[in-house]
Structure formats: structure tokens, C-alpha cells
Amino acid sequence: MTAETSTPSSGRTVFLGCGSMNEAVLAGLLAGGTDVRTVTATVRRSERAEELRGRYPGLTVLAESEDAEANTKAVQGARLVVLGVKPAGIAQLCREVSGALAPDTVVVSVAAAITVATMEAALPAGQPLVRSMPNTPLKVGRGAVGISAGTHAGTEQLKLAEELFSGAGTVVVVPEDQLDAVSAVSGSGPAYAFYLAEAMANAGVELGLEPGLALALARQTVAGAGAMLAEEGADPAALRKAVTSPNGTTERAIAVFDEAGLPAVIAAGARAAADRAAQLSKELA
Numbered sequence: 001m002t003a004e005t006s007t008p009s010s011g012r013t014v015f016l017g018c019g020s021m022n023e024a025v026l027a028g029l030l031a032g033g034t035d036v037r038t039v040t041a042t043v044r045r046s047e048r049a050e051e052l053r054g055r056y057p058g059l060t061v062l063a064e065s066e067d068a069e070a071n072t073k074a075v076q077g078a079r080l081v082v083l084g085v086k087p088a089g090i091a092q093l094c095r096e097v098s099g100a101l102a103p104d105t106v107v108v109s110v111a112a113a114i115t116v117a118t119m120e121a122a123l124p125a126g127q128p129l130v131r132s133m134p135n136t137p138l139k140v141g142r143g144a145v146g147i148s149a150g151t152h153a154g155t156e157q158l159k160l161a162e163e164l165f166s167g168a169g170t171v172v173v174v175p176e177d178q179l180d181a182v183s184a185v186s187g188s189g190p191a192y193a194f195y196l197a198e199a200m201a202n203a204g205v206e207l208g209l210e211p212g213l214a215l216a217l218a219r220q221t222v223a224g225a226g227a228m229l230a231e232e233g234a235d236p237a238a239l240r241k242a243v244t245s246p247n248g249t250t251e252r253a254i255a256v257f258d259e260a261g262l263p264a265v266i267a268a269g270a271r272a273a274a275d276r277a278a279q280l281s282k283e284l285a
């Protein structure tokens, strides 16, 4: 397959907003073989535009600070438009580009909490839309993404959205009412894993390790455990048991985690994330 033919469509892919999340989608797409010359990104600030131009030679980047019509110009002739600004800006962005979208352009949102109904109300009638919940490990080919079709997206449009992500991760199709749960598990999930790495490094320092060494050990351990989990058929419980010798050291640590109710704490955190998404959906409807 050539670079050109592995592009998710024959037209352009346009990222409206290119920060942490959309840059990870972009990086995954390019790593999957899409020709950078078929991709456009927009941002607010010139500094960010320069950064992206430097990092992805050949990428067309338009900055709102340089051209107030950057977004409307970018979407002209696009096959796929990926909305990647903060949730509070999504509806306004839909309204801004509405007049410039072709009727068959597929709009994909990566935003948390902004519902299909809210976006469809701000887009032209009948516009194909797919709502997604990706995560930043797309940047390293290990993404986990949930997608859900809007009212006017059929099999073909859903497949286009799936192809946007599938070169750099796993994609699952879910009903829209499950996307807040996907967000709480895999959208926010990388932050939970990084939080664990931070806590492990701090624990190492408390036990007398030099901070740089503690951080290096924690990083390599979480990354190594992640790589083991990524193997076909890996079961986290079985992997944990393989490290836990009866009456050994790990067993003592896990017993402390269990006594402190760590699984329930993690469940409560995920519930709070999902509840916040539901609250934001209402606030920004």
C-alpha cells in the first residue's frame, strides 16, 4: 500500500485545533502512512503554528492570529474535519465553519461531553458527524478510541472515522450514551497511569533513592508493564499474580492497597470523571 492510498479518504483531512489530543491523532495518522501533504491543521497562535510546521514538515498549518478565516479556509474541499478544540469552543466552531463544509464532508469530534445533538444543531442539516473519545497514546501507536455515529453518518462515514484512528490504536464502536464511560476509562486513563508513575517515583525517594533514579525506575516499570499488557490476550490479574510470590514482598504491598480501598478509590475517580462529562454536556448544550 502506498502512502497516498492509506489516507483515510481521497480528500484532505483537516484538524481544527491541534493541541495535545488532535496532535496525537495527527501523529498517529502520519505514522500510519498518510501523506502529510494531504493534511491541514489550524490553531489559534502563531507560536503553536510554527511549532507544528517544524515538527511535521509539509503540513499545512493556519493560525487564527494570522488569518481570522483560518478555519473556514481550511475546511474547503475537506473529506474529513476533526474538531479538536476545548469542549466550550466546539459548538461555536461548528457554526463558524458551517457555511464552508461540503455536504459530504465527514465531521469527527474528539471533544469530551459535547453531544451529537449539540453539534448537529450547530452544523448544516444532514451533515455526517461522528463523535469520538480518543486518547493521547495514539501518538505512539497505542491509542484506545470509542466512536459513535451521528444521525446522518452511515457505515461508510463511520468507517472513515475508524480509519482516522485505527492505524495507531484500537477502535470500538459504542452507543453515544457510553462515551462518558469510555472517557472515564481510556480518555482520562493515561493520566491515571502517569499519576501512578509519579506516586511510585515519590515512594522511591521516601525509601532513600535519588530522585532522578527513582523517576527512571518508575517510568521504565510503568512502560514495561504497559508493554506486557499490550501483548495479545494479556490478563492484568494474571500478570499481577505472576509478580506476587506467596508470603513475599509484593503481597504485602497489594494487601496495603486493598486495605486502603484503592480499587474503590479508582472506581470513584472514574465515576467523578463520567459525572463531570454528563454535567458539561448539559452546561454546553
Ligand SMILES: NC(=O)C1=CN([C@@H]2O[C@H](COP(=O)(O)OP(=O)(O)OC[C@H]3O[C@@H](n4cnc5c(N)ncnc54)[C@H](OP(=O)(O)O)[C@@H]3O)[C@@H](O)[C@H]2O)C=CC1
Pocket (backbone or CB within 6 Å): 016, 017, 018, 019, 020, 021, 022, 042, 043, 044, 045, 046, 048, 049, 064, 071, 084, 085, 086, 087, 089, 093, 110, 111, 112, 133, 134, 135, 136, 187, 188
Ligand atoms: N488531552 C486529552 O488527553 C484528551 C482531550 N480530548 C478532547 O480534545 C479536545 C482538545 O483538548 P486538548 O488537546 O487537551 O486541548 P489543547 O488546549 O491542548 O488544544 C486545543 C487546541 O485548539 C486550538 N484552538 C483553540 N481555539 C481555536 C480556534 N477557534 N480555531 C483553531 N484552533 C483553536 C488551540 O490553539 P493554540 O495552541 O494556538 O492555543 C490548541 O491547539 C477537548 O475537547 C478534549 O475534551 C479528548 C480525549 C483526551
Ligand SMILES: O=C(O)[C@@H]1CCC=N1
Pocket (backbone or CB within 6 Å): 112, 183, 187, 188
Ligand atoms: O480532561 C478532559 O476533560 C479530557 C477528556 C478526556 C481526557 N482529557
